[in-house]
Amino acid sequence: MKKIVAAKKIIGALALGAIVAAAGGAAEAKEWKKVRVATEGAYAPWNATDPSGKLIGFEVDLAKELCKKMNAECEIVAQDWDGMIPALQQGKYDAIMAAMSITDEREKVITFAGPYGTEPSMFGTMKNSPLAQVKFDAERIDLAADAPANKAAIDKMAEALKGKTVGVQTSTIQANFMEKHLPKVSVRTYDKLDNAGIDLAAGRVDAIFGDRSATEAIVKTNKDMTLFGPGFARGVLGKGVGVGLRKADGDLKELFNKAIAEANKDGTITKLSTQHFGYDISIK
Amino acid sequence: MNWELMWDSVPTLLGGVPVTLELVGLALLFGAVVAFAVAMLRLSGNRIAERAMAAYVFVFRGTPLLVQIFLIYYGLGQFAFVRDSFLWPFLREPFWCAILALTLNTGAYTSEILRGAILSVPLGQVEAARACGMSRTLVFRRIVLPVAIRQMLPAYGNEIILMVKASSLASTITLLEITGIARKVIAQSFAVFEIFIVAGTIYLLLNFLASRAIRYAEWRMTPYLRARG
Numbered sequence: 001m002k003k004i005v006a007a008k009k010i011i012g013a014l015a016l017g018a019i020v021a022a023a024g025g026a027a028e029a030k031e032w033k034k035v036r037v038a039t040e041g042a043y044a045p046w047n048a049t050d051p052s053g054k055l056i057g058f059e060v061d062l063a064k065e066l067c068k069k070m071n072a073e074c075e076i077v078a079q080d081w082d083g084m085i086p087a088l089q090q091g092k093y094d095a096i097m098a099a100m101s102i103t104d105e106r107e108k109v110i111t112f113a114g115p116y117g118t119e120p121s122m123f124g125t126m127k128n129s130p131l132a133q134v135k136f137d138a139e140r141i142d143l144a145a146d147a148p149a150n151k152a153a154i155d156k157m158a159e160a161l162k163g164k165t166v167g168v169q170t171s172t173i174q175a176n177f178m179e180k181h182l183p184k185v186s187v188r189t190y191d192k193l194d195n196a197g198i199d200l201a202a203g204r205v206d207a208i209f210g211d212r213s214a215t216e217a218i219v220k221t222n223k224d225m226t227l228f229g230p231g232f233a234r235g236v237l238g239k240g241v242g243v244g245l246r247k248a249d250g251d252l253k254e255l256f257n258k259a260i261a262e263a264n265k266d267g268t269i270t271k272l273s274t275q276h277f278g279y280d281i282s283i284k
Numbered sequence: 285m286n287w288e289l290m291w292d293s294v295p296t297l298l299g300g301v302p303v304t305l306e307l308v309g310l311a312l313l314f315g316a317v318v319a320f321a322v323a324m325l326r327l328s329g330n331r332i333a334e335r336a337m338a339a340y341v342f343v344f345r346g347t348p349l350l351v352q353i354f355l356i357y358y359g360l361g362q363f364a365f366v367r368d369s370f371l372w373p374f375l376r377e378p379f380w381c382a383i384l385a386l387t388l389n390t391g392a393y394t395s396e397i398l399r400g401a402i403l404s405v406p407l408g409q410v411e412a413a414r415a416c417g418m419s420r421t422l423v424f425r426r427i428v429l430p431v432a433i434r435q436m437l438p439a440y441g442n443e444i445i446l447m448v449k450a451s452s453l454a455s456t457i458t459l460l461e462i463t464g465i466a467r468k469v470i471a472q473s474f475a476v477f478e479i480f481i482v483a484g485t486i487y488l489l490l491n492f493l494a495s496r497a498i499r500y501a502e503w504r505m506t507p508y509l510r511a512r513g
Contacts, residue, residue: 170467170468170471171468171471171472189458190458191456191467195358198358198361198362199358199361201361201362202358202361202362202367202376203361203367203376204361204376204378
């Protein structure tokens with residue numbers, strides 16, 4: 001008898017708790033009618049400022065779309081990179097969307113929703129190099145996904161780069177990638193990827209490896225150069241770019257995560273990314 | 285200050301000492317040959333050779349070593365005829381580009397030191413040797429050059445110490461000598477202060493040994509200045 005009463009009491013308590021939680025959730029959700037999103041406005045194509053001073057770019061458009069999905073009004077504000085996280089903590093705005101990669105250091109101070117994108121890393125080489133002829137099945141390799149296709153692509157890359165030298169920028173995620181996934185390939189480290197590009201043209205290195213946008217910028221300056229191989233992302237190459245939020249705003253994080261998942265599903269992120277980058281940076 | 289990090293970085297940074305010593309040693313060796321040839325040509329009495337060598341010294345003393353390294357490494361590699369030439373197997377390697385830049389640089393400075401030392405040899409000594417019936421070459425070999433080398437040692441010691449420090453610029457063209465390794469460690473640990481203190485200490489130690497060796501050489505070459513024992 002006692003046991004049943006106790007059980008009833010527990011069920012009652014649980015139900016009450018659920019109601020309170022639901023009510024609380026609803027009340028808090030109402031609070032986020034307006035979300036202030038900060039961006040830098042100086043890191044095209046992620047975010048930029050047009051000549052009239054208006055904030056533009058991939059993240060500005062994406063922020064508007066995400067707010068729409070969250071039924072909130074978006075206010076986009078500009079903030080210098082240096083003070084980005086402190087100003088979030090002071091409450092000057094509620095979210096950061098400024099090509100901010102999710103890192104362990106940052107996660108100690110703030111929390112992240114997402115990631116909503118990640119810039120793939122790509123190899124560049126000379127058009128007449130045998131490397132340019134190697135065909136890869138996959139166009140994108142998500143190292144966090146741990147698919148069998150990943151291993152195949154990395155093995156193929158290791159085979160192609162056997163006895164070759166790759167130029168990377170010192171202590172970048174790309175340098176870490178080479179160390180972890182292609183340890184047998186000799187690597188030469190440069191203070192800037194641009195200098196690695198000069199040495200690629202001179203034939204001192206056989207390939208360069210960097211952020212797709214950086215590698216692409218170098219390849220575009222020389223008509224004899226080309227990108228090759230798939231775009232690598234995540235895993236050792238970083239967790240991707242997310243929405244930076246105060247740790248206390250767990251509810252806002254949930255809202256953003258939901259909106260990002262939706263935007264991923266309906267193709268909004270892919271569409272915006274193709275529009276601004278010319279390629280897909282979404283994380284599937 | 286992170287003492288543990290400093291201590292742990294010592295063996296890593298010491299790993300760069302062989303490359304630094306190779307750079308300095310080879311550059312000084314080749315540089316001495318260049319300097320000797322340039323000094324001889326500058327004193328040869330041939331107007332064209334004198335002017336050409338003066339121009340070489342002017343250019344390499346008057347421009348920063350960093351610029352020279354960049355011009356040789358990144359500059360020369362841009363030209364197809366350089367890349368097709370027999371020199372490319374050397375110029376392709378950052379190590380030999382650094383050696384070339386350091387050699388030409390130290391060659392210019394050292395040639396001036398040597399020229400000054402040769403000119404400072406007292407004329408009376410040369411005349412005395414001639415009077416003894418020595419030929420011009422013999423006078424040069426037996427009298428002028430030994431006296432000049434003794435004379436130039438303090439200034440040349442300076443040049444050696446400068447070269448040990450100048451070799452750090454090779455890190456800008458991907459060479460992993462002491463500074464190159466230090467920069468790599470800093471990029472991973474962000475401990476600029478600690479790592480550069482360790483790197484600086486290693487250079488200090490190398491230059492301490494270098495200055496001792498020069499002082500010993502000076503002592504050996506000046507027995508006539510010592511009290512007879």
